[in-house]
Amino acid sequence: QKEVEQNSGPLSVPEGAIASLNCTYSDRVSQSFFWYRQYSGKSPELIMSIYSNGDKEDGRFTAQLNKASQYVSLLIRDSQPSDSATYLCAVMKGGGADGLTFGKGTHLIIQP
């Protein structure tokens, strides 16, 4: 089983709709969870971080964490064409002793 799994997509969503991105992780000791956005040919950029169960909202973005199910999601409301990118889910075990473990990423396409 891969440590961090994401559907590679592409996920196609109409402009203005809600895009839902999902991620599962295998290591139960994981404590910190991150969503990075990566445009083609660019480096990853942090979108959201979440550390406790529940929802965390920041503008059009909502991260959801369920540690019991080992599941993290990212919702993008009112999707814009500029949101088209690859979204990487990343996990850190905690204590600062580890780097990030990334999934393969989900390629999101927002259709105008």
Add this chain to the structure above:
Amino acid sequence: EAGVAQSPRYKIIEKRQSVAFWCNPISGHATLYWYQQILGQGPKLLIQFQNNGVVDDSQLPKDRFSAERLKGVDSTLKIQPAKLEDSAVYLCASSPRWASTDTQYFGPGTRLTVL
């Protein structure tokens, strides 16, 4: 605040040659990471430094890869000799401390092509 700097941005070499990449983290950041991102994959951690000490190098292919962080600031990553499968983008990242809540800031990366 200046971001993470990396050079060169692109490098093309033939297999069995050697290559070195340079990273200058954000000023004052204690932790520095090197990741390898193969096309279509997420970044994979190669090595992590806390100041000038190695915290984790468990995924670094030590028979050909080496890295150092002099004086706890700049870092270099070297590959010798390179193989075809080393073709990837090498990303350097830094974070302020050594805490699980710290944001890691990525540099623009070095795209390596091994022919």
